[in-house]
Amino acid sequence: MPPWVNFEPFIVSGLALGGVYALSGVGLVVLYRATGVLYLAFGAVGALGALIAWSLTTRAGAPGWVGWLACVAVAGAVTLGYGLLFGPALAKRDPLIKAVATIGLTLILYGVMDLLWTASGGQARSLTLPTDNGGFTVAQIQVTWTQVIALAAGVVLTAATGAFLRFSKLGTAMRAMANDRDITATLGVPVRRVEAAAWLGCGVLGGIAGLLLADLVALDATTLTFLVISSLAAVLIARLRSITVTFVAAIVIGLLHDLLTPIASLTSYRDMTPFVIAAIGLLVLSRHQVMTQSREEA
């Protein structure tokens, strides 16, 4: 067992990783609460947006903010398009079916991304944000402002969207729609508009997260698309309900993952951390009751 001082830098990097997981995880739960759909394509739309931003800034020489705007716009448009096309048709179905449908979207985006941004020729792409250049030092390692922003974004998202969904009129309408579309419609809520707003908001969120994750993790379609799988761990522990629990779980998972790094016997298995925690968490949470995700539970 290595000495404590070896673990210190990993606490810092673990918090940063936790921020990454939290960004995806909180995004997923927020979307679920607003639309009733576990949007598994969250990583893929973010990746698509980030790659477009990369192409615009690196290949076409556009200024940074144009790329970011394009990223968010594309992510929003794709998500909105998906929501309008397939949302109503699947609204009455089980949440499982709705989630599997987003897998379809994920595969489409994944294929498109590999076609348009190929890996041949040994090309290595990276996206850097201006906030990468500054930072401060903790435990002998540097923390960039980007990492701080990611963590802060997670916190802000948790607090703001929680409040929005609970207290605002639009937020309540979204929750009602996610629960039961038909009854909400009969109550006089402009269903199509609220739905569009929910999906657009989700897409914008995915685009912003995509930019940050492309900077923090890697600008690689495969990595970013399937990062959601690890983020699902935090989502599952929160049982797709509590945004705060998702955030906290994500931070804990990130910390634990990195704290295992200096332990030689466990370091090769540390990528299992999210999965094992999720499995244990779910099994512990369900030991007294059968856990089912019906429509009424959104």
Next chain:
Amino acid sequence: MSGTVRATRERASPSRIARRPSRPQLIKASITTVLLLFAFFALPELLSLYYVDTMTQVAVYSMVTLALGLLVGRVGLVSLGQVAVLAIGAWSAARLLFATTQPYPLVLLEAGLITMVAGVLIGLPALRLRGLYLALITLMLAGSITVVLATVNFPNGGHGFLGYNGSLLHIPPIRRPSIAASDPAYFRYSMVVAILMFALVLAHIKTKPGRAWAAIRQSEPAALAAGINIWFYKLWAFALASFITGVAGGVLAGAIHYLYSIGFPTQDSITLLAVTLMGGVFSLWGAVVAGFLYQFLPALLNNWGVSADWLIILFGLGVLQVLTTAPAGLADQVPRDLRRLGRRLRRRPGGDGA
């Protein structure tokens, strides 16, 4: 009065109801038999080795999609980790094939049983979860297995429990059965195994477990009220699906000779679910269609120089199509569309009148 009741009871007994197969069923059975015989005897002669190898993969993955379709279609359990189960089966078979000189069928059986035990152990606690939670936890478990496999690797003739030697300059191939060493012979061998697995599933469907599963799929509370032990039958489905996938893993090991952990990534489970849905989860033919989609189509496109990415896009579109418009998949949709086309063609000559 009592005589009528007795007569009714007699008429209603299951053995009498199931005795006489109907005409469409007989036609379907004969077509199936003809196709199978053709595939067994003629295909290896007609196809190039490239496609014979591909057809072996189709046979292997038809078993996997059969198992997944069983879980999804018959019992309503979505598993996002079937490729990890396949990896367990392949691992077990490879370890046994390297460590022992047991005959191949015995190794396949053992691999199936080991995988079944693993499936049951995993399924046991997971069965308290339903729907989306169950699907996601299978994804989590599959992710764990993938990471373990990346570290532990597949057996390659080394010593110890794991049987992996990382420094080998020449990796020995996994052996095949002595009667099926060549590629065409191995295709026939894998076909026989696949037919046996399909027969196993058919036997289940036609008897008590099949009826219990149908009742559970229809409505769990109603099944519970009817006295069906839901937990037991769900576990049975898990066990059967794991067994079949394990056997498929064993056949896969012999087919490809070399196993690598990068060959069983987590995202493949997602693609597998996509093709299983596209093929159709409510019929056995759907599993075969899914097998073709998963292995034959990529081989075809590869041969024509079309990038594999197009196939990923196609599968994504297929999932969306199936879930929104054709829940029963291609296996149900294509015959239906053909029948509709046939009806329209038959109507034409009469109503056309220039």
Next chain:
Amino acid sequence: MRRHISTRRTILLAAALGLAAAGCSSSSTASGTGSTPASSSSGSASAGTVSTSSCGSKPGVAATGTPIPLGAIATNQPGTSFTDIPNMAKAYFDCVNANGGINGHPIKLYIATEQTNPAQIAADAKQLVQTDKVVGIVGNTSIIECSVDSSYWQKLGFYIIDSGIAPECYSTPNSAAVNMGPRYSSDGAVQYALAQHVSKVVFDQANVPGTGYIAAGPAALAKAANTPIVQLTENVPITDASSVAIKEVNDAGPNGAVILNFTPPQALVILQAAQKLGLENRVKLWGCSTPCNTDFLAQSLGAKWNGKLFVNAELTPPDGTNTTAMNLYKAILKQYGTSVQGGIGSFSQMGFTEAEIAVHALQSITGPYTVQSVNAAFKAVKDFNTGMLCQLWTYGDYPLHIPNNADYTVTANNGKMTTAQGCTPISAADPQIAQYRSAAGTAANAP
């Protein structure tokens, strides 16, 4: 409801067709069999001071005889694509075909791609041999193809010319590579670090097939230099580069070296994480095997890495080399290499070199071009000056082949890779290198 369903179906169909149209028109689609060559105008010097017509024996005369079929298998999957290598070989062959061919016979290269699926790779090999009837294999570049097909090639008597990765590419009689592969390239990087008198080496590699085989090289070198070595592996794709970088730096210590063996995107992610954490100065030096030798990487890293990163280069650096072969390579790439995505770089250089060797061998054949004659010619290549390697290249009749066993070291300098050290032989402390040199001797350096 029915109208709704058909609308959605139409949209799905339209989306599919739209994607197909976009794909067909997109220039960045990497097709498996390579695109048709650019206009084979004879004698036009489109780049450098060399006309492409010098690739063939009869400038300007298109070859019209019966084609000589050759085959290549390359990995092409999301995240890893080696198609540039056979595509560049094909470009070279196209040039030769436009300028006399091989005694009037054009070369037809069949390229099969695979997604690291052993069944598919075995099937591809059989397809090439049985259906496409290839008489030689030139340009194979695959993570596991050598392992899967080695016994098949041996059985059929094929002596393949490839860019190797798997152990069997370097340890069997039937494969000779133009590159050094991950093990010997990592040896080169570790060797350079050891020569700078580092106190400890940390060797970190991607967890793909062959890690034990690859690690054995650096381990032997470190042992011979009495330097402790730490062996690490990382699952790829890496999602948490920060912990990887911190671990490496902690293990290496301030006077140690961190040597990486990853594909360019993964290596970049680790190095960038190290920079963001402020760790790039915490070790004596960073090293990398050949995949890092791309200008993409140098540009992405920037000036902060000047003098810190030393990359093993298996091939002669294209920048600043004004030889005939290098100029011909650049000219052919420009005129015929439309399907080569990465442009000037080690991938296309390898493709060029393999094709060059094949053409040289084929031109020596008198009589029919059969499996026997072509592969005998390949095996007979001896002391050939490719103009792309440190040494003269030999196939020969040996139980194993490591014909490229001397390397350059390049370093990242203001966004470009520049030479830090000229041709240096890989140390014979690596037992495989020792075994090869005892069988084949030490090849002379190219003039």
